[in-house]
Amino acid sequence: MSSSLYYTGSAKRTSGAFSVTLKDGEALVKKLQKLEDGGQKAINSTVSDFTSRAPAWVKKGIRQHYGVDTAAISEAGPKVKRGATSIKVSGVSVDGASLVYSGRTLTPTHFNQSPKSPQTTRQKSKIKVPGQALSTSSPVAMVAPPKKYTVKATIIKGKRASMKQGTFIASGNGGSTLPFQRTGDDRTPIEAVRTLSVPQMISGRAKDTIEELIAENLEKRFEHHINQQMK
DSSP: OBOTTOEESSOOEEEEEEOEEETTOHHHHHHHHHOSHHHHHHHHHHHHHHHHHHHHHHHHHHHTTBOOOHHHHHHTOOEEEEEEEEEEETTEEEEEEEEEEEEEOOOGGGTTOBSOSOOOOBOSSOEEEEGGGTTSSSSEEEEOOBOOOOOEEOSBTTOOEEOOTTOEEEEOGGGOEEEEEEOSSSSOOEEEEEOOOHHHHHTTTTHHHHHHHHHHHHHHHHHHHHHHHHO
């Protein structure tokens, strides 16, 4: 069965960002209010932690739900936008930074696709083909056709999804090896198969997991920096 996660056509560029709310931050806010200059230092250190450590938390959250390779996640970002209010502690906005991910819809090659290369194996039984299509003067020839195969990939973690019958592996632009499908009534046009982008994964199944990972880890870092300034 083919999966609706696949489509054919040009790559689509997508982007997305997210903000963070520390759910149990009331105690941190009370501590923060007791500090003067140290409060700003704690905030600045937390924002620095957010920009440097959050990409790893995002990557972990994505890979809990999707079978994508880490290289594709890294390629999509993030770009850091400083000065945006994106971290909130118990309803109090903290001057922070946004992590913006941008990237094209990916090919299944980033999702443990199989097979990975064009198949050269042929069927044992031969079929008759017109001789004029071959380097022979015979009206017909017996030729073993290529062995049929199904191209699969793991888009959703733990769920191996097949592409529709007739999908084949071939070299594309730039020499990369991709899955292709014939989308017309004839043998053309031929278009590459694509699937989700990293931003779509962030806003999809992985969204809640990513937000929880960032909130949990960032809260620990914020508390650490506040305690450091209170010494």
